[in-house]
Amino acid sequence: MDVKITISEAVKKYGDFVAIPDLSLEIHPGEFFTLLGPSGCGKTTLLRMIAGFNSIEGGKFYFGDRLINDFNPAKRNIGMVFQNYAIFPHLTVRKNVAFGLKNKKLPKAQVMSKTEEMMSLMKIGEYADRLPEKLSGGQQQRVALARALAIEPEVLLMDEPLSNLDAKLRVEMRTVIKEIQNRLGITTVYVTHDQEEAMAVSDRIAVMNRGVILQIGTPKVLYQRPANKFVATFIGRTNLFNAVIRKHGDGMHIVFGNGYTVPMTNLINVEEGQNVIVSVRPEELVIVGNSSADKTNCLVGMVLYSTFLGLNTHYVVELENGLRVEIIQESQIDDIIENGTKIRMVVKVEKINVFTEDGKKTLVK
Amino acid sequence: MIKKVKIDFWVITTLILLGLYLLFMVYPLYKVVNQSVIDEETGRLTLRYFIKFFGQAYYSRTLLNSFKVATATCTISLILGVPLAYLYNMYEIKGRKLLQMLIILSSMSAPFIGAYAWVKLLGRAGVITVAIKAVTGITIPNIYGFNGILLVLSLKLFPLVFLYVSSAMKNLDNSLLEASVNMGVSGMKRFLTVVLPLCMPSILAAVLMVFMRAIADFGTPLMIGEGYTTFPVIIYNEYVGEVGTNHHFAAAIAVIAILITMLFFFVQRYLTNRNRFSMSAMNHVERKKSKPFASFFIHLYGYGLVAIALLPQVYLIYLSFRKTNPGGEVFQKGFSLDSYYHIFDRMGSAIWNTIRICGSALVLIIFLAILISYLTVRRRNFLNATIDTLSMVPYVIPGSVVGIALILAFNNRYIPLVGTATIIIVAMCIRRIPYTIRSSVAILSQIPLSIDEAAESLGAGKFKTLVKVTVPMMFNGIFAGAIMSWVTLITELSSSLLLYSFRTKTLNIAVYQAVGNGTDGRASALAAIVTVFTVLSLVLFNKISKDGEIMM
Numbered sequence: 001m002d003v004k005i006t007i008s009e010a011v012k013k014y015g016d017f018v019a020i021p022d023l024s025l026e027i028h029p030g031e032f033f034t035l036l037g038p039s040g041c042g043k044t045t046l047l048r049m050i051a052g053f054n055s056i057e058g059g060k061f062y063f064g065d066r067l068i069n070d071f072n073p074a075k076r077n078i079g080m081v082f083q084n085y086a087i088f089p090h091l092t093v094r095k096n097v098a099f100g101l102k103n104k105k106l107p108k109a110q111v112m113s114k115t116e117e118m119m120s121l122m123k124i125g126e127y128a129d130r131l132p133e134k135l136s137g138g139q140q141q142r143v144a145l146a147r148a149l150a151i152e153p154e155v156l157l158m159d160e161p162l163s164n165l166d167a168k169l170r171v172e173m174r175t176v177i178k179e180i181q182n183r184l185g186i187t188t189v190y191v192t193h194d195q196e197e198a199m200a201v202s203d204r205i206a207v208m209n210r211g212v213i214l215q216i217g218t219p220k221v222l223y224q225r226p227a228n229k230f231v232a233t234f235i236g237r238t239n240l241f242n243a244v245i246r247k248h249g250d251g252m253h254i255v256f257g258n259g260y261t262v263p264m265t266n267l268i269n270v271e272e273g274q275n276v277i278v279s280v281r282p283e284e285l286v287i288v289g290n291s292s293a294d295k296t297n298c299l300v301g302m303v304l305y306s307t308f309l310g311l312n313t314h315y316v317v318e319l320e321n322g323l324r325v326e327i328i329q330e331s332q333i334d335d336i337i338e339n340g341t342k343i344r345m346v347v348k349v350e351k352i353n354v355f356t357e358d359g360k361k362t363l364v365k
Numbered sequence: 366m367i368k369k370v371k372i373d374f375w376v377i378t379t380l381i382l383l384g385l386y387l388l389f390m391v392y393p394l395y396k397v398v399n400q401s402v403i404d405e406e407t408g409r410l411t412l413r414y415f416i417k418f419f420g421q422a423y424y425s426r427t428l429l430n431s432f433k434v435a436t437a438t439c440t441i442s443l444i445l446g447v448p449l450a451y452l453y454n455m456y457e458i459k460g461r462k463l464l465q466m467l468i469i470l471s472s473m474s475a476p477f478i479g480a481y482a483w484v485k486l487l488g489r490a491g492v493i494t495v496a497i498k499a500v501t502g503i504t505i506p507n508i509y510g511f512n513g514i515l516l517v518l519s520l521k522l523f524p525l526v527f528l529y530v531s532s533a534m535k536n537l538d539n540s541l542l543e544a545s546v547n548m549g550v551s552g553m554k555r556f557l558t559v560v561l562p563l564c565m566p567s568i569l570a571a572v573l574m575v576f577m578r579a580i581a582d583f584g585t586p587l588m589i590g591e592g593y594t595t596f597p598v599i600i601y602n603e604y605v606g607e608v609g610t611n612h613h614f615a616a617a618i619a620v621i622a623i624l625i626t627m628l629f630f631f632v633q634r635y636l637t638n639r640n641r642f643s644m645s646a647m648n649h650v651e652r653k654k655s656k657p658f659a660s661f662f663i664h665l666y667g668y669g670l671v672a673i674a675l676l677p678q679v680y681l682i683y684l685s686f687r688k689t690n691p692g693g694e695v696f697q698k699g700f701s702l703d704s705y706y707h708i709f710d711r712m713g714s715a716i717w718n719t720i721r722i723c724g725s726a727l728v729l730i731i732f733l734a735i736l737i738s739y740l741t742v743r744r745r746n747f748l749n750a751t752i753d754t755l756s757m758v759p760y761v762i763p764g765s766v767v768g769i770a771l772i773l774a775f776n777n778r779y780i781p782l783v784g785t786a787t788i789i790i791v792a793m794c795i796r797r798i799p800y801t802i803r804s805s806v807a808i809l810s811q812i813p814l815s816i817d818e819a820a821e822s823l824g825a826g827k828f829k830t831l832v833k834v835t836v837p838m839m840f841n842g843i844f845a846g847a848i849m850s851w852v853t854l855i856t857e858l859s860s861s862l863l864l865y866s867f868r869t870k871t872l873n874i875a876v877y878q879a880v881g882n883g884t885d886g887r888a889s890a891l892a893a894i895v896t897v898f899t900v901l902s903l904v905l906f907n908k909i910s911k912d913g914e915i916m917m
Contacts, residue, residue: 053818073821086819090837099833100823151823 002029003064003154003187005050011058012045012211019045020211023059028204030185032178036198037208038234043191044159046208050189051157052076063154074103079148079186081158085140087132093143094119094128100151114150121180122146138169145177149184156181156188162197174201195235199223207231224351229359232279239282239325243354245274254278254354257321260299262349266365270354276363279353282314282328285345287337298344301325303337317343374828378736379748386755389791393770394762400773401617414617424599428621431595434514435580441519442575445670446526447568451556452663453527454534457654464667466903471674472524473899475856475873477584478892480517481880482677483508484589485684513589518579520674525578526571533567534560539648565640573633577626581763584858584877596622597859600765605863616773619766626761678896685893689886693879696886704890712887715875716894722786722871723854726793730801731847733794735836738805743817756802759795764859767792771864784866792860797850801843808842809835841909848906852899872898 005027012020020042027033035043048054050061052073061068068076079100088096097118101111119125122142132140141161148156161177162170178201181188192198198205199219206216207230215227226232229240243254246261252270255261256278270276288298301317304324313336315327327345337343354363404411418424449468458464486493487508497505508516537560545551545559561568583597590598596618603615655663688701708715737756740749759767771792775782782788812835820830836843858873865874872895879888 051818051822053821072826073818074824074826076822078822080819080822082815082819084813084815086813086815088816088820088834088838090834090840099820099825103824103829147819147823157822 002185004029004062005033005155005187005189006062007046007050007059008062009059010046010049010056010061012042012049012054013057018211020049023211023213025206025213025216027187027189030187032181032188032190032201032203034190034192034198034202034205035208036192036195036205036234039193041208042211043193043208045211047157047159047189047191050155051078051080077151077154079151079153079156081141081144081148081156081161083160083163085144085161085164087140087143087147089132092129092131093124093135096132096143097124097146097150099147104151118146118150121149122176137165138173141165141173142176145180149180149186154187156186158188158190160192161190162192163194170197177201199235207234209234225362225364226279226353227362229277229279229355232353232355237282237326238279239285241278241280241323243276243278245270245272245276247272256299258299258319260297260346262347262352264349264354266350267354267363268365270363275357277355277357277359278347279355280325280347281351282326284348284351285325285327286348287315287327287329288344288346298346300342300344303339303341303343305339306336308336317345375740375744379740379744379752382733382737382740382752383748383755386752389771389774390755390758390795393767393774394758396773397616397619397766397770400613401620403613405611405613414611414614415621417614418617418621424618427594427596427599428625430511430593431580431597432625434511434518434586434595435576437511437515438518438522438579439572439575441515442523442526443568443572445519445523446571447530447561447564449523449667449670450527450530450534450564451560452667454531454537454650455652456660456663457652458663458667462907464671466907467671467675468524468527470899470903471671471678472521473852473856473903474521474678474892474895475584475858475876476517476521476582477588477858477880478681478876478895479521479677480513480585480588481888482681482892483513483517485885486676486680509589509591510593513591514585514593514595517585517589518582522575522578523670523674525574526568529567529571529574530564533564534650537563537650539650542650566637566642569633569637569640573630576629576633577760577763580626580629581622581765581859583765588880597763597765600763600769601863604765604769612773615769619763619769622763622766623761626763630761678892681889682893682896684885684889687886687889693884693886704886707887708890708894712875712891715870715872715891718786718868718870719855719872719898722789722869723793723851725786726790726797726854727847727851729790729794730797730850731843734798734801734805735839735843737798737802738809739831739835741802742806742809743814753802757799760799764792764796764857765863767795768860768863771860783864784868786869789861789864789869789871792864793854793857796857796860797853800853801846801850804846805839805843808839812838845906845909848902848909852902855895855898 005025007023007025010020010023010025011018023042023046035046037043045054049056052068052071056069063076088099091099094115098111098115101114106114116125119128122145124139124142124146127135127139127143132143135143144161158177162173165173174197181201190198190201199222202219204216204218205222207214207222209230215222215231217225217227222231222235226235232238233240241256243256245267246253246255248263251263251265252267253261253263254276285299299319301319304316304318306316307314308331311331312328313331315329315337317325317327319325355361356363401414402410402412404413452458453461453464483491485491487505488494491508494505497503506512541559541563542555545555550558580595581597583595583601586593586595586598587601600615600618600622603611603618654660684696685704686700686702687704688697688699689695689703690697693704693707737752741753762770771788772783774780775788782791816834816838817830820834821827825833855871856873858877861871861874862877865871870878872891876888876891876895879885879891
């Protein structure tokens with residue numbers, strides 16, 4: 001029952017406001033696909049277009065090779081999990097889970113066995129005869145998931161399902177969701193604004209902003225090779241530097257403001273003298289010693305303060321030109337570098353990313 | 366893509382509802398306005414009825430009288446009701462639930478029955494008047510006229526203030542009160558500067574209700590006014606009075622009445638909009654235990670006020686068991702059940718009529734209110750917004766005007782409804798639906814849209830979602846509201862008095878007639894039966910609305 005979702009040239013308008021100008025997307029069968037972006041980026045709008053709750057102003061939506069544009073939500077065979085769970089408060093847990101099955105006019109015995117199966121899968125069997133208001137947030141989430149999955153939908157849609165849970169439950173539930181999805185292999189579209197959550201559960205992620213998909217990729221690609229400045233800053237933390245491209249001999253180099261020069265082997269479409277933005281994640285900056293050391297081809301700055309977080313220690317460093325950067329270092333057994341200490345840093349060449357001056361395109365292969 | 370208007374179930378519902386409102390409300394009101402400006406002799410356009418009203422002090426004074434009664438009633442109801450709500454919500458009171466039920470009960474009878482009982486108690490030959498005279502030799506002040514009307518209406522309507530303000534205070538966040546104490550404002554000052562302003566929207570809503578009821582009531586001035594005439598009384602007299610009726614003139618007065626109430630409605634709207642904010646309490650106010658001395662006065666105030674307000678109903682129940690002469694006019698020594706025998710023997714149909722007519726009206730009201738609220742909340746468009754507005758019009762139309770309008774519209778060959786039960790049911794629906802819609806809309810707005818969407822994504826169609834999910838979720842609130850509607854329907858007088866025929870006489874009209882005939886024993890017994898109905902309904906209400914638990 002794994003189904004491919006194809007969206008081509010989708011348009012969504014609210015009156016004169018264009019929420020999604022032109023969006024195309026392909027979601028593989030059985031894939032856990034996440035729409036990630038800041039609030040108002042159009043991710044929920046797109047999800048609701050797939051679900052059939054939003055009108056479609058243009059474009060085509062397919063499940064497999066069936067065009068679903070004109071199907072009403074009841075006919076799309078989707079399972080949906082809502083941000084506020086939308087559990088029917090007047091029905092017991094069992095009746096909530098059975099609700100969709102009853103609408104399918106299945107034989108009673110089959111409704112009952114499927115309901116029990118889903119409740120035990122989601123580990124809510126012991127609350128079967130309770131009303132939802134007696135359940136905790138995590139339990140309600142399980143009921144919502146069981147209810148959505150009971151109808152054996154072709155597609156599972158989830159709209160920020162974890163945002164109403166506390167931090168610990170959120171981590172626990174995302175594991176549950178990932179496991180269930182893995183086991184059932186159902187094509188899943190998941191919406192969240194939490195990039196860590198997206199990384200944890202997704203096979204692939206589409207990063208959206210202002211109704212446009214900026215990059216689609218696996219969590220690893222998005223983090224290590226972001227396609228533009230927006231993705232680099234939205235996924236994880238990063239330090240941005242202005243730099244210039246210099247050609248020395250055969251190779252291209254990037255030259256930082258203070259003259260620190262780094263030879264690059266993976267740049268494309270760059271030319272001598274081009275202004276670029278360099279994105280260096282906090283763990284891609286390496287402290288090479290204090291000012292008394294003899295190394296000269298490096299960045300120089302002063303530690304403003306540090307935060308010890310057990311596994312890692314974070315340093316906030318002010319460079320000579322006033323720019324503040326963040327460095328994450330695995331915590332050492334010897335002393336934390338004191339505030340006010342002058343330090344020298346280099347970058348991990350193979351990991352850093354380079355963008356055009358406007359931040360819109362990556363210059364790394 | 367081209368937007369198509371699909372003719373589905375809901376579009377048809379919209380059109381039917383719109384048709385019903387046009388036929389049963391807009392058209393009748395048009396007939397009233399039309400008749401008020403048509404000369405009865407020449408059939409030409411004229412303003413003579415308006416000129417007559419404002420030209421003769423006898424008529425125009427009634428307008429001022431009505432206004433005075435309504436304003437004074439509002440004031441007294443606020444003075445009685447607001448402190449009661451405050452004490453009720455801020456302090457421990459023994460028998461809270463009972464007290465609240467008694468307060469509601471005291472408002473739940475037709476005002477004219479209260480007026481009638483107060484005449485029996487404090488009138489010229491009233492038991493209290495006579496007793497005080499006998500013991501002290503003092504003649505207590507006259508109860509007839511303005512004072513009497515004010516007494517009856519205030520005691521009847523302060524519970525509305527109590528209920529509205531009380532619900533506002535339930536939404537008051539305790540931390541607001543603690544914050545004000547923290548900043549040095551407490552006690553009386555806190556009540557005036559923090560609590561009262563926070564309750565202002567509810568107070569304004571209560572004022573509108575009290576004002577509308579007081580200005581439209583005509584049973585009370587009729588019974589206890591003795592020459593202090595208000596305009597509903599002359600509308601009634603001009604329409605069905607014994608001498609010199611003038612339907613055109615009655616229509617003109619009706620139009621003036623609507624204008625006055627509309628004016629008040631818009632003033633209230635304006636004030637409410639200036640005071641708009643919403644509250645929802647995270648921490649509810651904790652009721653404090655008061656010191657014994659203060660506690661005594663709190664209980665005295667609460668229960669004392671209720672005792673006075675309930676006195677008429679209690680006294681009538683007492684009278685209903687008194688022995689009377691065979692005609693039922695004069696009470697004799699001792700007790701008997703004769704009044705009841707007589708009623709069940711001769712007027713049993715009134716009980717059946719009440720159940721039949723009010724019951725049908727209730728079912729219709731709930732059905733229509735659910736549809737209309739669903740349309741206005743979930744399927745908002747121009748036509749449905751129009752229905753919403755139309756449904757609110759009866760807020761500002763006195764019951765007697767509704768009665769006249771329906772007679773004018775349906776006293777013809779094509780739709781001959783006058784004299785039927787249908788016309789009374791229509792009148793009841795028109796008058797009661799706005800309240801039921803408001804409460805249904807409030808309940809429905811609380812249900813997140815995603816619940817509907819969840820049902821839909823699980824394969825339930827729109828109609829199935831409504832029946833299986835939305836209505837059951839609204840059920841509790843609707844049912845509680847329905848019981849309240851039921852009580853208002855069985856105590857309705859002002860429009861049914863104009864519309865009833867011998868076949869459609871309800872209990873309340875039977876009471877009115879029995880009072881008119883001077884058969885006091887039977888009147889009290891009938892009134893007692895209405896009270897029993899009311900009490901039973903309230904007990905049921907309390908069972909169902911208990912701590913908001915959903916009961917299926």
